Amino acid sequence: MSITSWCLTAGFAWLVALGFPFAIAIGLAMTAALVLADIEPAFLAQAVISGAQQYSLLAIPLFMLAGELMTAGGLSQRLVDFASTLVRHRTGGLAMVAVLAALVFSAISGSAPATTAAIGAILIPAMARAGYSPAFAASIAVSAGVLGPLIPPSIAFIIWGIIAEQSISRLFLSGIVPGITLALGLLVICWVHAKRNNVPRLPRASMAETWRAFHEGKWALASPLVVLGGIYGGIVTPTEAAAVSCIYALLIGLFVERKLRPAQLPAIFAQAMRTSGIVCAIIAVSSGFGILVAQEQIALHFAQWMAQSIEQKWLALAALNIAFFLLAAVMDEIAIMVILGPMLIAIATRFGVDPVHFGAIIVTNVSIGMAAPPIGYCLFIGMAISKLSLGQISRAIWPQILLMLAVLFLTTYVPSFALLLQPR
Structure with missing residues (x-):
């Protein structure tokens, strides 16, 4: 070299x-x-400006802001209340509420950390009071947060769509089946944990209570329909849908729920800017990094080496998954996608992997990394809410990690699993 x-x-x-x-x-x-x-060193400044001027990048801060506005406006509480009336009376019902609420909230925020924070802040203390171990309560909130990158609209899919130059709408569709499968698996884990530990059931909600919770939560439940309906109805692009989501959350929080105060907005905007600023800075700087990597043909040489060393497609995908999982345990997931993107795409092309299918594999890996010890972002949010150590949550989360790996296996080796909803 x-x-x-x-x-x-x-x-x-x-x-x-x-x-x-x-x-x-x-x-x-x-x-x-x-x-x-x-x-010429001016190349760095030009590359950063060019990397930051991609239209699709606007969706990232906008979806993050929408998640912050939904939480501050009380819509996440409405989701929890409605989900509770549906399943709280079942074995493991309150833990199941966390999964169902996260499933809907994921379709609003597109972010794993935002989903974990919004749902965990409400349900981790509630589950601990209801008889669940605090470590399990935190681990299920962290695991449910992982649905954020899989269920559209997903920030991770937006980033990968920019890197791989693929249709973001098609990438969104590739995450739905893996995401719902993961959610169903988490519901089973909730049931098994509650059964083994004799967690008491909560009383069944009456029809009147269920209807009241649905009526009060109708604006929160309508948000995913507005966002996703606009995208797949051809009315708005994903970036425009993010702006619509922000306006929707702002109007509902201020004038319908009336839990959002104008005085809160500067702090909410600042928090969304801090979070998205980190992501966008990495992407902007990495655009120049990618140009130099392409110029030096590092990705091409690595892909050629891998093709010579590994002939079977399934083995190459297994090697990539193992490497990605190990890297995600110690490195920022977005940085991995951006920095290694050209190399990963070269390998996928060499082995003839469908680019949308490959995007689903990458984002499923990223999702697991959000919850994988030792530095998964969602783990630290769970620690902050539950006041537990990393070791305590890590010991409780291993069944969920195994479930995530099973979903990754299906996504990797059964292309139709990820591509089932693709337009023909």
């Missing part, structure tokens, strides 16, 4: 190991590579 390639690979890895933030590590590695390759 050339000295430029070493800067982009080993140099970047060394900076990350030293604890540099990913965006800064990418920028420094790029700067060193530019100097050594005698390329």
